[in-house]
Amino acid sequence: EVQLVESGGGLVQPGRSLKLSCAASGFTFSNYYMAWVRQAPKKGLEWVATISTSGSRTYYPDSVKGRFTISRDNAKSSLYLQMNSLKSEDTATYYCARQGSYLSPMDAWGQGASVTVSS
Amino acid sequence: DIQMTQSPASLSASLGETVSIECLASEGISNDLAWYQQKSGKSPQLLIYAASRLQDGVPSRFSGSGSGTRYSLKISGMQPEDEADYFCQQSYKYPRTFGGGTKLELK
Numbered sequence: 583e584v585q586l587v588e589s590g591g592g593l594v595q596p597g598r599s600l601k602l603s604c605a606a607s608g609f610t611f612s613n614y615y616m617a618w619v620r621q622a623p624k625k626g627l628e629w630v631a632t633i634s635t636s637g638s639r640t641y642y643p644d645s646v647k648g649r650f651t652i653s654r655d656n657a658k659s660s661l662y663l664q665m666n667s668l669k670s671e672d673t674a675t676y677y678c679a680r681q682g683s684y685l686s687p688m689d690a691w692g693q694g695a696s697v698t699v700s701s
Numbered sequence: 702d703i704q705m706t707q708s709p710a711s712l713s714a715s716l717g718e719t720v721s722i723e724c725l726a727s728e729g730i731s732n733d734l735a736w737y738q739q740k741s742g743k744s745p746q747l748l749i750y751a752a753s754r755l756q757d758g759v760p761s762r763f764s765g766s767g768s769g770t771r772y773s774l775k776i777s778g779m780q781p782e783d784e785a786d787y788f789c790q791q792s793y794k795y796p797r798t799f800g801g802g803t804k805l806e807l808k
Contacts, residue, residue: 617797626788626799626800626801627737627745627790627799627802629790629796629797629798629799632795641795641796642796643702643797644796685792685793685794686792687747687790687792688735688790689747691744692744693744
């Protein structure tokens, strides 16, 4: 069974940093692109980042480019999201998602990690 | 960026009723369109990809269609467990963009 388990969420002050982790199991992690998608309270879904199978290529929307960094450790079947210079508008539930390839949809999702940016 | 406009924002359907949700892309996306279902308090789940292909395990009452810029999700016979939010997403190019969502409730 495919499992994605996020951790590392919490309350953080504006301008500070936070790192999310996602532990994957039930599939060959190194064969899949992976992504982060967020959802602000009572709002829709927003794609945040995607990383290639080897980690050599990363993709971001303008809203987080230069502040967020996606990375992976295939040996540990783990995905990460380093979030710097956090803003109140980054407050959301962050989902780790499996993405088959460069343009595939997200076919498996974690339960989400809540991030609140507030003073 | 490709804008995805979803409609309606909300709707209410009776048990057994057929429901349709529309998604309009700001440019052609060559059937690279996915639909997700998100039940209250849960994470999204992939329903349909490539505009019309049913994800494994998804009931056959769900179907997708469309081409070019216009796509739709149809539920043929509303069931209580279909009460959820539904989102479309284009997988044609980056940045990946979602529709604003449709809240479907059982009447």
